[in-house]
Amino acid sequence: MTPRDPAVDGDLEVESIRRGPGAARAHAGRIEVVCGSMFSGKTEELIRRVKRALYGRQKVQAFKPRIDDRYDATRIVSHGAIAIEAVPVGSSESLLRRVEGDTQVVAIDEAQFFDRGIVEVCNRLADEGRRVILAGLDQDYLGRPFPPMPDLMAIAEDVTKVRAVCTVCGGAASRSQRIIQEGATVLVGGSECYEARCRACFRPRDVRQGEA
Numbered sequence: 001m002t003p004r005d006p007a008v009d010g011d012l013e014v015e016s017i018r019r020g021p022g023a024a025r026a027h028a029g030r031i032e033v034v035c036g037s038m039f040s041g042k043t044e045e046l047i048r049r050v051k052r053a054l055y056g057r058q059k060v061q062a063f064k065p066r067i068d069d070r071y072d073a074t075r076i077v078s079h080g081a082i083a084i085e086a087v088p089v090g091s092s093e094s095l096l097r098r099v100e101g102d103t104q105v106v107a108i109d110e111a112q113f114f115d116r117g118i119v120e121v122c123n124r125l126a127d128e129g130r131r132v133i134l135a136g137l138d139q140d141y142l143g144r145p146f147p148p149m150p151d152l153m154a155i156a157e158d159v160t161k162v163r164a165v166c167t168v169c170g171g172a173a174s175r176s177q178r179i180i181q182e183g184a185t186v187l188v189g190g191s192e193c194y195e196a197r198c199r200a201c202f203r204p205r206d207v208r209q210g211e212a
């Protein structure tokens, strides 16, 4: 059985009552996406769901893209410093190869750094009856949708948007403001490179000055 979380497990419990517990396992496959800006608590929420799955004696495997080694190469670590063990992988194909047959829950952090193949990999894992939980940035530093997150959000059964606190006005922040001059879309960093901003306080053009 999956852990009980009324927000995301309600449909599963109804399924369990209707068809019996065996059928519920076969119907457990689904995709959940947790998204938002930097510092919005995506990783904390992913870790919270993983811990609840572990309390429910589920077999969980956690993955992260090899590119993200900000805090630790083999753990998923939040800005608030809570952590779980994770396997760093270089591609969606490598992730798929490492998922073991009896794994019930697959957790993936920083999903925006994966190649487009992650969309089909997640679909396949969910079709096999596994619960796939992804966390990732929904927008890049210019406020543009960050592929492949839009596609993952589209195929997910459940999408949760979390928000940070705007460092300028204290409101709910949905954007990641880059605070250093750097033109590349992928710049892995923490509070030295980015801060959370609401729509009104976000100034994407500020960081474009000086670019070619």
Ligand code: ADP
Pocket: 036, 037, 038, 039, 040, 041, 042, 043, 044, 045, 077, 078, 079, 080, 163, 164, 165, 166, 167, 196
């Ligand atoms: P994400 O994975 O979305 O980048 P994390 O889960 O790693 O976020 O970190 C969330 C934590 O970051 C919060 O619980 C808080 O301790 C810290 N934090 C730092 N700056 C902010 C901010 N501006 N708004 C909210 N939380 C912040």
Ligand code: MG
Pocket: 042, 043, 044, 078, 109, 110
């Ligand atoms: Mg994170």
Ligand code: ZN
Pocket: 166, 167, 168, 169, 170, 171, 197, 198, 199, 200, 201, 202
């Ligand atoms: Zn603001």
